[in-house]
Amino acid sequence: MITLFQHQQQALDLTEGHNRCAYYLDMGLGKTFVGSEKALTLNSRVNLLICQCSKVSDWIDHMVENYAMNHCWMIYDLTNKKEFDWFMAAVAETDNPTRICGVINYELTFRRKILKTLSGFTLMLDESSLIQNENAKRSKFILGLNPDNVILLSGTPTGGKYEKLWSQCRLLGWNISKELFWKQYIETEWVEEDGFWRQKITGYKNVDRLKKKLAEHGAVFMTTDDAGIDLPKRNFVPVRTPPAKEYWKFWRERAISINTATLQEFELDSDFWGSNESYERELIGDTSLTRRLYARQLCGLYNPNRYKAFRELVESTEDRLIVFYNFTEEMERMKGIVKGMNRPVSIQSGEVKDLGAYNFKSNSVTFIQYQAGARGGNFQKANKIIYFSLPESWELWEQSQKRIHRMGQERPCFYYWMICPGTVEESIFSTLQMRKDYNDELFRKYEDGHPKG
Known part of the structure; x- marks a missing residue:
């Protein structure tokens, strides 16, 4: 019972x-x-x-x-x-x-x-x-x-x-x-x-x-x-990097052509993400929605500075890590980096749920796509989360934090959120904070008395 x-x-x-x-x-x-x-x-x-x-x-x-x-x-x-x-x-x-x-x-x-x-x-x-x-x-x-x-x-x-x-x-x-x-x-x-x-x-x-x-x-x-x-303390650590060099031109002109070879400019072996091939991609932000989407991707998905910062975070600890991401291509590149470092990998996405490494390897890195895993799952074996890219939904942002900060967690929790200052990501983060304020207000007791139990 x-x-x-x-x-x-x-x-x-x-x-x-x-x-x-x-x-x-x-x-x-x-x-x-x-x-x-x-x-x-x-x-x-x-x-x-x-x-x-x-x-x-x-x-x-x-x-x-x-x-x-x-x-x-x-x-x-x-x-x-x-x-x-x-x-x-x-x-x-x-x-x-x-x-x-x-x-x-x-x-x-x-x-x-x-x-x-x-x-x-x-x-x-x-x-x-x-x-x-x-x-x-x-x-x-x-x-x-x-x-x-x-x-x-x-x-x-x-x-x-x-x-x-x-x-x-x-x-x-x-x-x-x-x-x-x-x-x-x-x-x-x-x-x-x-x-x-x-x-x-x-x-x-x-x-x-x-x-x-x-x-x-x-x-x-x-x-x-x-x-x-009484849950352990939560610690939020911003990880600031510049956006991809094409970001500002795209923001002004709303269109740009990029070559993925630029992702290999920093000191990583070219096979870290499993392919030496590069390709051209044209980003056209002809509406406010597509402009915002591609601007986000130039901060994360197509940003060599962010992959370098991600690698440095992973190198800084042998503890279990949880990594939240938006786009499959982000995860594939990060997975290549992690495997190149001989770290075991688990994945929870819309197509894959393989948590073997998370459950049995203390130095594992677990990639979780927001829509597939932010709302559910107990991951308190880990106490560190890396946010490679921010979600636009406050609900997913808040729920994802609770995957490690819940009953059974005995260690302080650390959240490393990656952000490019002065870009669309700052606007996204400000909105997330505003939505949190609204939600917190809903959970506060109303002034003329709340039912007591």
């Missing part, structure tokens, strides 16, 4: 009597245990658990270990077509008291249209922020389901953007229209960009009222400090 920590039991106590609730617990506080125990108390015969693709096997292992034996639940992997059919057959056996739980990933959910026929069930969303865009297919499908009970789990429910919370409010049973939600809580102005006028969000208002309404609808916000957990 599961033994909960005090803060986990407190979260459950705060939602006693709520059949729709959200556990917005700081990363590392054990939302998995709180959510599954809430599902147990709701006592639905049918349970549908939706999570990221990379977390399906973890959730199945958790449910099998703690509920299949102890509470006679039948657990189904709904990403497997045969098990999906078994699950639906079990759903149809209404006179069978055995409780069933199907686990499926977000991307597959809306392709299983028969799930729309479910009723009277408990719906649990892990990383519920993934339905923040109510116009996306997966969000529309999930919002169109008919559950009796809802459990939302997230450490970063808004990514620092309150406007992204509306779809989760809907699932919690707060029947406020999107228009009214924006009118009451979002501040905007109209700006012109690339010849088009658009509505730009400038800030937020009535935040205490928003937090109070969320609490009334079963939302629990809890930080590590609230939980009384």
Whole structure:
């Protein structure tokens, strides 16, 4: 049986009597245990658990270990077509008291249209922020389901953007229209960009009222400090380098042709990334989005100064290292550098999940693509993260930090974020810091009293 920590039991106590609730617990506080125990108390015969693709096997292992034996639940992997059919057959056996739980990933959910026929069930969303865009297919499908009970789990429910919370409010049973939600809580102005006028969000208002309404609808916000957990100190170390020499010309002219041979200007063997070949690439920033994208790549992907700084960081320690990156080509070049230094490598990306070196080699270097691994995974065997390039999503930035800074970590944590001063990366970092401020405000107690447990 599961033994909960005090803060986990407190979260459950705060939602006693709520059949729709959200556990917005700081990363590392054990939302998995709180959510599954809430599902147990709701006592639905049918349970549908939706999570990221990379977390399906973890959730199945958790449910099998703690509920299949102890509470006679039948657990189904709904990403497997045969098990999906078994699950639906079990759903149809209404006179069978055995409780069933199907686990499926977000991307597959809306392709299983028969799930729309479910009723009277408990719906649990892990990383519920993934339905923040109510116009996306997966969000529309999930919002169109008919559950009796809802459990939302997230450490970063808004990514620092309150406007992204509306779809989760809907699932919690707060029947406020999107228009009214924006009118009451979002501040905007109209700006012109690339010849088009658009509505730009400038800030937020009535935040205490928003937090109070969320609490009334079963939302629990809890930080590590609230939980009384004393985690090791976090240390942020900027690693500053110039951008690629072509950066400023590109920023002025919005177009440039580069030769990847320039990446071999510094003192590295040419086969460090597995190829002696070079090629021409034309970067054309004809819109604000493409200009920003290629400017970022000239700070990281196409920047020899950054690879040199990366090599020096890896050389500075024999400890396990976690490296977050955006683009596959970045990872391939870094992997070549690391292998040239005879360091073992692990990778977690959309295509590969090989953590053997991380688990068994104390000097390993593990490359994690933000989208594939920032939101989930326990990597507290390491206490050092290198950010080769910054994400534009604050949610991914914040969640990635928690991969090593969580319960079980006993050493101080170090975060080496690589940045080119005076470039677009400074703008990105400023935005990340702003989103953090908004998120922290959402987690603070509202002024006229927060439910106490």
